[in-house]
Amino acid sequence: MDQADLPFERFESLLAAHPHVEHVELQGEGESLLHPRFFDMVRALRTKNIKVSIITNGSLISESHAAQLVALGIEKVSVSMESAESETFRQIRGGKLEKVIAGLSALVAEKNKQKSLRPIVGLSITVLRDTQDHLPGIIALYKKLGLDGGVTFQPLSTMPLYEKNYPAGLRQQVLSDHEVDDLWVRVRMHKELRQIQKRKDKLRVDSFYDELLAGFQPGTRRCPWLEQGLYVNHNGIATACCMIKDTERFRLGVIGEDTPQQILDRRKALVTELANGVLPAPCTGCELGRFALMNRWQLFAFAMGGVLRRYSPRAIWRRLRPQKPKVRLPLLPPSAS
Numbered sequence: 001m002d003q004a005d006l007p008f009e010r011f012e013s014l015l016a017a018h019p020h021v022e023h024v025e026l027q028g029e030g031e032s033l034l035h036p037r038f039f040d041m042v043r044a045l046r047t048k049n050i051k052v053s054i055i056t057n058g059s060l061i062s063e064s065h066a067a068q069l070v071a072l073g074i075e076k077v078s079v080s081m082e083s084a085e086s087e088t089f090r091q092i093r094g095g096k097l098e099k100v101i102a103g104l105s106a107l108v109a110e111k112n113k114q115k116s117l118r119p120i121v122g123l124s125i126t127v128l129r130d131t132q133d134h135l136p137g138i139i140a141l142y143k144k145l146g147l148d149g150g151v152t153f154q155p156l157s158t159m160p161l162y163e164k165n166y167p168a169g170l171r172q173q174v175l176s177d178h179e180v181d182d183l184w185v186r187v188r189m190h191k192e193l194r195q196i197q198k199r200k201d202k203l204r205v206d207s208f209y210d211e212l213l214a215g216f217q218p219g220t221r222r223c224p225w226l227e228q229g230l231y232v233n234h235n236g237i238a239t240a241c242c243m244i245k246d247t248e249r250f251r252l253g254v255i256g257e258d259t260p261q262q263i264l265d266r267r268k269a270l271v272t273e274l275a276n277g278v279l280p281a282p283c284t285g286c287e288l289g290r291f292a293l294m295n296r297w298q299l300f301a302f303a304m305g306g307v308l309r310r311y312s313p314r315a316i317w318r319r320l321r322p323q324k325p326k327v328r329l330p331l332l333p334p335s336a337s
Contacts, residue, residue, distance in 0.1 A: 003029045006234040008037045014232055014255050015044065023051040023075075025208035027242065028234070033060040042072050051075050053208040055124055059095055061103030066110040074119040076149050076207035079104060082126050084137035092128075104145050120205045122149025126156060127183055128173035139192050149207070150200040153187055155180050159285035161245040178305070180287065185306025218291040219299055225288065226271045226280075230263070238263050240270055240282055250282035 006028075015021070024045055026032050032054050035041070045052050052072070058079035061069070069077060079100060082092050089097040107121055123142055142151055155175040156162070163171065175183065187193055206214075212224050225241035232238050236255040237247045244250050253263040270280040274292060283289040294302065 004234045005035050006232075008040060010234075010236050010255065011037075011041055012044070014236070015048065015050075017255055017260050018230075021050055023053065023208045023211055025053045025055070025242075027055045031060065032056050033065060039068055039072070042068075042074065046072055051208070053119075054078070055080055057081075057093070057095070058100035058103045061107055063106050063110070066103070066106040067114075069107060069119055070110045070114050070116050073116075075205055076210075077107060077119045077121050078124040078149065078152070078207070079121070080124045080126065081138075082128055082131050083134045084141040085134065088131070088134070101141075101145065104147065108146050117203060118205060120149035120200065120203060120207070121147045122200070122207075123147065123151045125151060125153045127153055127175065128156065129175055129179065130173060132175075132179070132183070135186075135190070139196070142196065148200060148203060150197055151193060152209070153183060155183060155287070157243055157285065159243055159245070162243075163285075178309070181302050182306050182309055185303065189307075216288070219294050219296065221275050221277060221292055223271075223274055223283070223288050223292050226267060226274060230267070240267055240280075241286075243286060244282045246282070 026038070026041065032038060033056055042052050052074045053076040054069075054074060055078040058081075061077075081089065081097075081100065083089050084097070086097045089095070089100075104121065107119075111117075111119075111121075123138060125138060138151065156166070156170070156173060158174060163174070166174070212229055214224075216222075216224050223241075229241055230238055230252075231240070231242040231244070232255060233247065235247075236257075238252045238255060238258075239245075239247060239250060240252060252258075252266040270282065273280045274283075274289070277293065279286075279289050279293060
């Protein structure tokens, strides 16, 4: 997928075209902090009292960056990873977990230094087939570092353009529907994760996705992205959400070429399609879309199936005799490591 920096001038035109924006998540297909004008963007947003959240791989959070992230009043910094084991992390990402830990430590220390509640700092975990058992290590790292922004989870995307670009090793790591269902049930029932979430909620600091997904109910034929969100890439192309990467087929418009109303009207057409019980074509492979269209019996089967599999003799035996998690490697071709 195409990667490039969003020109600052296009960013400014985006803000001018959508003056009523409330919260912006700075993310993309690359590392947010690599953008040469990242902090200029944050300042421009904060000057307009627009909330800002970011997702980062954490490796570039220096003491200087940490000081600015705190001083600018960012709502949340989410750090993405798949595993809290150093060797597994290196083989998946090609970098050093120790650098990420140093960045997170610097950010927590700077928050304490400035006596600031913001940004809350959490982990964003992409779950692979071979890292489903890495949760204990992730929770241990979260607690050790004194993080406060919660732990979120997502499986590898099965949306068509994502799967098309996965190397062979990574395609083997895509969860099945049953595994995805089991993941959601496991997260929902996990005592430590519930406690972490309760402590985060008490802080009353909401990230972009906290606000966007608040009140989402499966089975209602509604999607918060289609009703409240918009994703704009470095070319100024707007899509209905951050997961839609086929911009040739599914663009809603281009900032500066199409009017804001034209873009929103095209988004509204997708809302109507989903409300009529049809998954819009741009949303193929989306978990939110899948759950939005579930009926009562499908939701019951989802919940009960996950519970029964979690408490099956095989699952209980695995928990009683845990083994060190392993990952089949390489996930990426040699040139990418």
